[in-house]
Amino acid sequence: MTLTPSHRRPLPMTGHTRGTRSAATCHFKCGDACLTDERSASASPSFASVVEASLSRRALLLGLGVAAAAAGTGALTAQPAQAAPGAAGEPGKPGAPGKPAAPGQGAATVGPKGLAFAPIAPVPSTTDQLTVPAGYAWKPLISWGDPVVQGAPAFDLDRQSAQAQEQQFGYNCDYLAILPRGAGKALLVANHEYTNENLMVPGFTTEAALTPEQLRTSIAAHGLSVVQLRRGKDGFWEVEPSRYGRRFTGLSTRFELRGPVAGTDLVKTAADPGGRAVIGTLNNCSGGTTPWGTVLSGEENFDQYFRGDPQGDPRNQKTYSLVKDGKPSEGRYWHRADARFDTAREPNEVNRFGWIVEVDPHDPRSTPVKHTALGRFKHEGATTLVSRKGNVVAYMGDDSRGQHLYKFVSRERVGRGGKGGRSELLDAGDLYVAKFEADGDPATDRDGTGTWIPLTKDGRSAVPGMSHEEVLVFTRDAAAKVGATPMDRPEDVEPDPRTGYVYVACTNNTDRTAPAPANPRAKNKDGHVIELREAGDDATGTRFDWSLLLVCGDPADPSTFFSGFPADKVSPISCPDNVAFDKDQPGLWISTDGAPSTLKLNDALHFVPLTGADRGRVSQFLAVPTGAETCGPWIDAADGSVFVNVQHPGETDTARVDAPASAFPYTAASKRTPRPSTVQVRRTGK
Numbered sequence: 001m002t003l004t005p006s007h008r009r010p011l012p013m014t015g016h017t018r019g020t021r022s023a024a025t026c027h028f029k030c031g032d033a034c035l036t037d038e039r040s041a042s043a044s045p046s047f048a049s050v051v052e053a054s055l056s057r058r059a060l061l062l063g064l065g066v067a068a069a070a071a072g073t074g075a076l077t078a079q080p081a082q083a084a085p086g087a088a089g090e091p092g093k094p095g096a097p098g099k100p101a102a103p104g105q106g107a108a109t110v111g112p113k114g115l116a117f118a119p120i121a122p123v124p125s126t127t128d129q130l131t132v133p134a135g136y137a138w139k140p141l142i143s144w145g146d147p148v149v150q151g152a153p154a155f156d157l158d159r160q161s162a163q164a165q166e167q168q169f170g171y172n173c174d175y176l177a178i179l180p181r182g183a184g185k186a187l188l189v190a191n192h193e194y195t196n197e198n199l200m201v202p203g204f205t206t207e208a209a210l211t212p213e214q215l216r217t218s219i220a221a222h223g224l225s226v227v228q229l230r231r232g233k234d235g236f237w238e239v240e241p242s243r244y245g246r247r248f249t250g251l252s253t254r255f256e257l258r259g260p261v262a263g264t265d266l267v268k269t270a271a272d273p274g275g276r277a278v279i280g281t282l283n284n285c286s287g288g289t290t291p292w293g294t295v296l297s298g299e300e301n302f303d304q305y306f307r308g309d310p311q312g313d314p315r316n317q318k319t320y321s322l323v324k325d326g327k328p329s330e331g332r333y334w335h336r337a338d339a340r341f342d343t344a345r346e347p348n349e350v351n352r353f354g355w356i357v358e359v360d361p362h363d364p365r366s367t368p369v370k371h372t373a374l375g376r377f378k379h380e381g382a383t384t385l386v387s388r389k390g391n392v393v394a395y396m397g398d399d400s401r402g403q404h405l406y407k408f409v410s411r412e413r414v415g416r417g418g419k420g421g422r423s424e425l426l427d428a429g430d431l432y433v434a435k436f437e438a439d440g441d442p443a444t445d446r447d448g449t450g451t452w453i454p455l456t457k458d459g460r461s462a463v464p465g466m467s468h469e470e471v472l473v474f475t476r477d478a479a480a481k482v483g484a485t486p487m488d489r490p491e492d493v494e495p496d497p498r499t500g501y502v503y504v505a506c507t508n509n510t511d512r513t514a515p516a517p518a519n520p521r522a523k524n525k526d527g528h529v530i531e532l533r534e535a536g537d538d539a540t541g542t543r544f545d546w547s548l549l550l551v552c553g554d555p556a557d558p559s560t561f562f563s564g565f566p567a568d569k570v571s572p573i574s575c576p577d578n579v580a581f582d583k584d585q586p587g588l589w590i591s592t593d594g595a596p597s598t599l600k601l602n603d604a605l606h607f608v609p610l611t612g613a614d615r616g617r618v619s620q621f622l623a624v625p626t627g628a629e630t631c632g633p634w635i636d637a638a639d640g641s642v643f644v645n646v647q648h649p650g651e652t653d654t655a656r657v658d659a660p661a662s663a664f665p666y667t668a669a670s671k672r673t674p675r676p677s678t679v680q681v682r683r684t685g686k
Helices: 023-030 047-055 058-071 212-220 314-320 468-473 475-481
Strands: 136-143 173-180 185-192 223-231 237-240 246-248 254-258 277-279 284-289 295-299 356-359 369-371 383-386 391-397 405-413 429-438 448-454 490-495 502-506 528-534 543-551 576-580 588-592 604-608 619-623 629-636 641-647 677-683
Touching: 136 185, 136 223, 136 237, 173 295, 173 641, 173 677, 185 237, 185 284, 223 356, 284 383, 284 490, 314 475, 383 490, 391 490, 391 502, 429 475, 468 475, 490 576, 502 576, 528 576, 576 629, 588 629, 604 629, 619 641
Parallel strands: 173 284, 173 629, 254 369
Antiparallel strands: 136 677, 173 185, 185 223, 223 237, 223 246, 254 277, 284 295, 295 356, 356 369, 383 391, 391 405, 405 429, 429 448, 448 543, 490 502, 502 528, 528 543, 576 588, 588 604, 604 619, 629 641, 641 677
């Protein structure tokens, strides 16, 4: 593939040299961010070096789980790492029983009540199938191009248009929410992060050769979708036409800009001189649901869509590589279809992306919002809880190597009992960034402590030399100035609804160079998961304790760590990305993004107990097809269902329409090219 914007290297066909992704993934997903240096300029020690000072202590072997175990649930039955392989997975058909476990290891199940399963064996990365446990079946609910809006045209690979795509399910679904609407009804909400034109456009050669209409179609394939579901006779959900069907796109949807930055000079444009209305949302990655039932979505690698300007704002040029070595980035060539994506012509348009977006799927007439009080950076997403004091707290990660972990605390509070929440709570509050510290006390069970450093406080800047709006627009610079800890790509950040503990998925960081005796890896290619507990269980506070739940990778690698659980009895896991909880059942679910490159295995969804003797025991639930990433897990143990978004199936460096690497979801419409889809996996056997 020859994709050579002026500031980028040609994409190699194989053997991507930076990060853990293929060249195709690195280019289309994040705009070749791994070929640039976006590390924070913070002088604070990196999290890697903090871990060095902590991993060798006895406290790590105990972790927070020892204390939690006393009050936690009972241990699950032990299960070997290489359990029975799962079912291959024809849509809607239950899987055939897997091979028995090795003699003497038993064949017990794991998982919470309602979702007990026999862990599947890891699946080689060349395997083009969706693999689920024995006793489970799966079905695609909706795929790229399927109708969303009532009256939308059916998918036609050879007759795509921007007008049709604005009414159809977008590309590369990421975050997912299934929101009940009474008996037998629900709303499905999905993000659409980015596009793979090589798998979308018949005859694709280069992005530079795409027509303006093809570019507009790609812009329309970004954003979010809402569809209504109804329960089928077989227990699986299915899409039904409804007035709730709605697309939020990068092309034409109007968003209200709210919070401290709205109306300021940094976001005013020729088309919007008031600085309060933005057209479109881009690169929507993960997200969360609010206490009042809306959905938050993170705008992540937004910078890749803009053409740079050597005379533009140096803060954007440096932080987001819009200009490199004096040469402007061509981005994804979208400026050929819409001039607002050329920063030389509209310098402030780029400042109107990189926010947390809120949509109300229950109100088809509502105007979606971009919340500026939560800061601007490469948001993976935002997840919320209501503190004991009634404040809404949002946790957020900036998904780049060497960037930071954030939280927002609302100024106003919800009503008694945590009720009465509303969108306006996210318009004003305090924004914090995390600084991690080594505890150094071997007598405690904790592995370290940390501080939430304020970036804004009481409606004002807390960063010397930066105004309130500058802190919120150039949040990465503000975090570096106050000495926040550079992290290893903090992605999904999720509080446990049962305990309030916060779990941070750090996917990887191949720039990590400082080994430690208990973690002797020269580069963090496999990632890790952090468990964070707010001091005094007060989510509004400024101190916290932290522990490593997992140090991921091949369990045979002595640098891995599973909270003290035996490494020979866990499933291999690499590059944790999204994490999820069932609201009523204990345990953490982790989806991955990068295992094909690091472990030569298909990406997967895993279950991990957090308390008791099985704390840290990783068990694999499913594997997605070749080239795909596991996204947006939504867990409903009461229904015996797990929902996942299968993103970028068949994404390889050589794949094209009519020469695909995957046929997922294995329907007539996916024979020529795979189609990203939302999938329901449901328990069908005992």
